[in-house]
Amino acid sequence: MSAAPPSEAADSTDDTGASAAGPPKAVAAPLDFADERLGSTNFLRRTITKVFPDHWSFMLGEVALYSFVILLLTGTFLTLWFQPSMIEVPYHGSYAKLDGIKMSEAYASTLHISFDVRGGLLVRQIHHWAAIIFMAAIMAHMLRVFFTGAYRKPRELNWLIGLALFTLGMVEGLFGYSLPDDLLSGAGLRITAGVAQSIPLVGTYLSFFLFGGEFPGEDIISRMYTLHVLLIPGLILALVTAHMMIMWYQKHTQLPGKGATRTNVVGYPMYPVFMAKTGAYFLFTFGVIALLATFAQINPIWLFGPYDPAAVTAGSQPDFYMGFLEGALRIMPNWETTLLGHTVSWNVVVPALVPLGVLMTGAALFPFIEQWVTGDRRVHHLNERPRNAPVRTAIGMTAVAFYGVLWLAGGNDVIANTFHVSLYATTWFFRFAVVIVPIAAFIVTKRACLGLQRGDAATLGHGVESGVIRQLPSGEFIEVHAPVRAADLEVILSKEERPAAALQAPGPDANGIPAPGARGPLGAARVRLRRFWYADPLPIEPPAHAEPARLDAAPAEPDGERGQLTHG
Amino acid sequence: MTDNKDTGGGTPPPEPTATDGTDGAAEAEERTPRRVIGTPSPAESRRLLATDDGGEAAAGPQPGEDIDEAQARKAERIVATLFVITFLASLGFIVVYVLSGRNGGMHGVRRAMWSNYGLGATMTIAFLAMAAGITIWFRRLMTAKQIIQERGDLTSDAESRQAFTQNFMQGATDSGITRRPLLRRTLLLAAAPLGLAPLVLLRDLGPLPEKKLRHTYWREAVEQARRQGRQGARLVVDGTYTPLRRSDFESPGGMITVVPEGIDKLPNILDEVAKAATIVINIPQDKFQPVKGRENWHVGGIVAYSKICTHVGCPAALYEQTTHHILCPCHQSTFDATKGAKVIFGPAARPLPQLPIGVDDQGYLIALSDYDQPVGPSFWERG
Helix, strand or coil, X not given: CCCCCHHHHHHHHCCCCCCCCCCCHHXXXXXXXXXXXXXXXXXXXXXXXXXXXXXXXXXXXXXXHHXXXXXXXXXXXXXXXXXXXXXXXXXXXXXXXXXXXEEEHHHHHHHHHHHCCCCHHHHHHHHHHHHHHHHHHHHHHHHHHHHCCCCCCCCHHHHHHHHHHHHHHHHHHHHHHHCCCEHHHHHHHHHHHHHHHHCCCCHHHHHHHHHCCCCCCCCHHHXXXXXXXXXXXXXXXXXXXXXXXXHHXXXXXXXXXXXXXXXXXXXXXXXXXXHHHHHHHHHHHHHHHHHHXXXXXXXXXXXXXXXXXXXXXXXXXCCHHHHHHHHHHHHCCCCCEEECCEEECHHHHHHHHHHHHHXXXXXXXXXXXXXXXXXXXXXXXXXXXXXXXHHHHHHXXXXXXXXXXXXXXXXXXXXXXXXXXXXXXXXXXXHHHHHHHHHHHHHHHHHHHHHHHHHHHHHHHHCEEEEEEEECCCCCEEEEEECECHHHHHHHCCCCCCCHHHHCCCCECCCCCECHHHCHHHHHHXXXXXXXXXXXXXCCCCCCCCCHHHHHHCCCCCCHHHHHHHCC | CCCCHHHCCCCCCCCCCCCCHHHHHHHHHHHHHHCCCCCCXXXXXXXXXXXXXXXXXXXXXCCCCCCCHHHHHHHHHHHHHHHHHHHHHHHHHHHHHHHHCCCCCCCCHHHHHHHHHHHHHHHHHHHHHHHHHHHHHHHHHCCCCCEEEECXXXXXXXXXXXXXXXXXXXXXXXXXXXXXXXXXXXXXXXXXHHHHHHHHHHHHHCCCCCCHHHCCHHHHHHHHHHHCCCCCEEEEECCCCCECECHHHCCCCCEEEEEECCHHHCCCHHHHHHHHCEEEEECCCCCCCCCCCCCCXXXXXXXXXXCECCCCCCECCXXXXXXXXEECCCCCCEEEHHHCCEEEECCCCCCCCEECEEECCCCEEEECCCCCCCCCCCCCCCC
């Protein structure tokens, strides 16, 4: 764990003896070839010793990346047979139950892939599972980045790219599962058309241009196909590349501990350790997705039947990442206004646009709002523990709660059916919950963060309860407290004392003239927000007492009024 | 908790002299076993208590630790076994693929299912065994050390910034764009329509909506029937397209989906069905309360409503006989069939439009006209 300079560390790994005699020809020849043409050795030298911090949560983004690679591979395979056409044909394939039924070529070719192409069903299911894992991994990765403050300067651009990737992934997924033109996805498209129609002013035109006329028309599948296999994946690929290059250049953030400081990167070198790790990780991702695709059936379109605009199945659910929009549509009250011959259906346009809009806009602006509120425009490479930024963590949990309630509401029929409660009761429950639960989440999370901070402070002050009771010669009983282990101490002490500039809300100076940042109503709001952000101060100090045994008896909390909250 | 004789008996307990980390760690090890038996240490779940093994060892051997050759050989054998498993599983994948194609292909659900299990299981084993092998390899056999690098400064130095700014401003001056406003303005003028032009190209994505959403195929069907001297368009059952007699639908409680006659001959049948799909419900006379002005739109309690939900257009396909509720399964909008399909729950804002129906001379149910309002979800021009 010594802080060896990189070159030395690189040398120390090279104990094969090859360095003395020069590299073997198999290494030297290609290296020379590339270097004489591209001058690449400098880059490669830096690359193979590049440090990758070691934490499980840093692998979440990799799951998304590898799922995307799997999606590209399996998707290419599927295009070899899929026919993006809505021409109606009678089916005569090996799925006997639909023999002779008229269906679109898209649906027929999906049946063909599933039942007549060897491995086709497996690849189809891998593709669908990989899409779900892709979106789930993006969400988990986003939450990790948010809650540890890894989006802070200088990484705001990568945060924005990530949000764009998430949004594109949703659209890509919606188009993808709509392509087979089965009854379930057809209902989804019908909803898409209805939502497009509801948009004020341009909605009807939007819907007609999207579907090439009235719903369902004969164009939508082939149009979505082009978007799904070319345009959107191209955009995703470009943004993923930019995401990776920026990450590569800026280097990873890291969590406190293991000797991590604000100015260094601690971890294992790219070559060979990280390469092996990440290779194994790709294989794990692929293996788990293959396992799911083998034994967990997904989107059995042959059970749904071809699309028929007059039919629908009960319990229709979109893929999970669209579920929160579905939930919003379900719980929105039935408001609609007609004025001067024009109709606005708030019951459709609000749930379709507002939740996604609020979450995405809020997430995109958050890094900049945070900088404006806190006045902290420094560069951050060391992640913050969620408990040490209570307001940020609470805001994040508010968003999670909002999303989660809407997502659950998207399955309210399943909930009603499973738990034998009234369907209408679940709807009413979610109508209230979507407001109450996020607020409760904010309050609870903030208190929990402060409580954890107090726990850290107590640990520093007292050491760790060992569970050992000891009797002193005087007859008094004490519990022995052990000192905090060095590694844990490092983590606890990572809590950043607020910078002196940020501590002071930009209030009026001695002459009563407000500071430049605090003028006007906006400035006043900024002052209030900054106070709120930094409320509940709790300084963290290294343990002052070498002998923590007796500290039990001492009052735990110096700041009196909040003391009672501590031992909850 | 008075019984503490295990903690040291008569001898005075050594005071915890944890002045540095290593001492404290050794001591913790020494005194932990002497706790009162049966008292679980709260510290055990906290992981903060210093123990002798320290964090690194607790998390298992990390890359870079000294390698015990005997253990390494064992690990190597395990890794090699896993790699061989991958090799065999990949071969198995090919074998299953070939076997799936015997007798001319899979043909049917069962063969497809077993092929899927075989291919998927071998593929899973191949990937996971290789992944596990590599994992054990880097955890047990790699000797690279953890390293620490200093981050460079991301920002360029002030000198380069200044040099760039200078060059940039010089370039702007050289180009003359700052000094020649006519050039600048006409360039902007030229760029604006050039950017808009591609958008114009999207115009032919679809026809204009015109009044297409305002009527359904019922209108054409009724007009055609009138031209043939009949009173209205017959209701034909969706799918079979057979006309529906009143006598076929006598018993109260039933629901059936109908479309206008002749719709099955249309080239764009799906577009028309998507608007014209209609549910016919037989409601007991005593329950039925026709909407004012629609008293003669039903046939003895047989009533027809649009099947297209007024929320976002899913088919409102569920009918509950006992309550006479029509439910849309997509977002649970609920309509009361006895009262003109008015909304009683859910996100839909308007009742399902009602189709005026009657009976012709031969006893068939017929539509007397199109819906009196646009069916399906609302749109801006609906009014």
